[in-house]
Amino acid sequence: MHLDLPRNLASRTQFRVRMRAEELRDKEPAKKFIWAIAAVSWVLGIATAPLVWRGVEWLGHTTGAPKLILQAGFVLWWSVPPMIAAWAALSDRYMAQKDQPN
Secondary structure: OOOOOOOOHHHHHHHHHHHHHHHHHHHHHHHHHHHHHHHHHHHHHHHHHHHHHHHHHHHHHHHOOOHHHHHHHHHHHHHHHHHHHHHHHHHHHHHHHHHOOO
8 A cells, every 4th residue: 555645744743743842831830830829828728727717716606606617617718729720720621632633
């Protein structure tokens, strides 16, 4: 079987590979920035946890809310931002995969 391939197929393929590598390199600083923000968020979260817990205790004494509700609120206070970040990262990955040709 004989296949006729364009003469410049190899050079075009190399060009596309270089372009994709450059595109991925451009996204690398953004990933490092996201990791830095996440690290700062964790440090601030740990540092402010006692203050937030005191606020939750005060709210519980003021409103008479059940302790379970207050504990759930405290957990949600710290878990919602990472869930939003995970959603953003996954949707970004999904969009990148969707944009790639098959």
